[in-house]
Amino acid sequence: MNAKRQDGTGDRLYKIFIYVILGLLAISILVPVAWVFMASIKENSEFYGNPWTLPAGFYWQNFVDAWNAANMGSYMLNSVLVTALALLLLLLIALPASYCLSRFQFRGRKALNICFMAGLFINVNYIVVPVFLMLRDGDVWLKNVFGSSFLLNNLVVLAVVYASTALPFTIYLLSGYFQTLAHDYEEAAYIDGAGYGTTMWKIIFPMAKPSIITVILFNFLSFWNEYIISMTLMSSSKGPKTLPVGLLNLMQAQQSAAQYGIMYAGLVLVMLPTLILYICVQNQLTQGMTMGGLKG
Template structure:
């Protein structure tokens, strides 16, 4: 019996390999393509500039941890890191405040103009912030000049960038969250309403707990977008003290005295991408699951 089971297991394993070999080869190739630049940047961040120029594919003779200290302090990456944290946190808070009640109202209530608002949100999915960032800048700069006497008060401002980030990501977030809300049975809400819950009580006590997987997906997805956002920050944040990590990284690349110090440059690159990589490693399953639960059901 044991020999029969072992033979059967070997046959199944062999069939599985034959049927999935091509898929694993493709996945392996893409893994190498995407992982190699990250690994190469990480290794280069511990090398001297001379080592990078002379032997770019070798390991460092002595790890240069000073590259990270120089990038964090001398190149002001520490200040840029704090600015990125502030912008990401503010953007996320504003987005959640806007998206959760709006999605709840659009999916659960019937009122005049509801279909128009839903159509407006769907249209927003096709508007890329890259195409409207300059008109937004001119509008805010004009308002700041006319009302406050200085255009930089509202333009060179972390809060302004956070508001723009949040507002421009509302359509996709509502689309994702509304898709999940539509699939929820209304029985939970009706039971809560019978028990005396108001609409706000139902939202906080019933809807939000039930929608937590989809809400978490919105948070994780938009975190990746806000942390890596470049164009809005580059357009609005003029002063060096307000730069975020992506803008700050480009600025040190453009400075001759820093661009020649390749070790410091790659250390700055690792500082930018490391939080995103760590987060994605831990949440990738929840991210893909939440997207399928929200988008596909919508």
């Protein structure tokens, strides 16, 4: 009896301890993020005192300057275009491929599956230099033959590279889902006279909606946030840039010009879309990841 009561106080102390630790971790994540939001509406002169003072007022000019003067508006548009195009391409290519690779028997199927699995281990940033050189050489050749080149500093090419390098993970995730479906669906469709294509588009893909949403979510985040490939393939100072690269340039420029407000406004502009998306779909995202299991 006595021992049990002691256990009770121990339990309570343990509980409090856990709440303190969890609380501290939550604070260490929330406070810096919230601080950036706060800093984005501060005037430049407010950055020289105590960092914890609240903003004196809403200084929206930071956002206006970031959007117009620092070009974040057009970078945002570029990012939206690249991300949307890459997602569209990825789905159009990966869905039929993973369907066939997981549900049809044909010669070479196993080899292809192994190749795509091996692709999971090739990190995009390991091969960014040869991809860049390949496109640069392509440009040189195009210039010699046709007089103009379009491979580097091109948003469409960037989207194609994004989609191609996301193929192994996407095919892995989608094949995993297609394998769980019973073959009866297709057989019933064939008996009703549907062809392969119709069966795939009308019967199978609608069923795969939850996996497709997971694929879109993960790849949206990785395309939207990516900056190494974008920086390498769009290195021309006059050419188009995506949002993270623009932000990186802004951060580097800020070190000499000390325009803190604009920099933090730029930070908010980059993270706001992902945060809003996350708040809307956080359940799908945190549950979807157990399905995929791994991410590069």
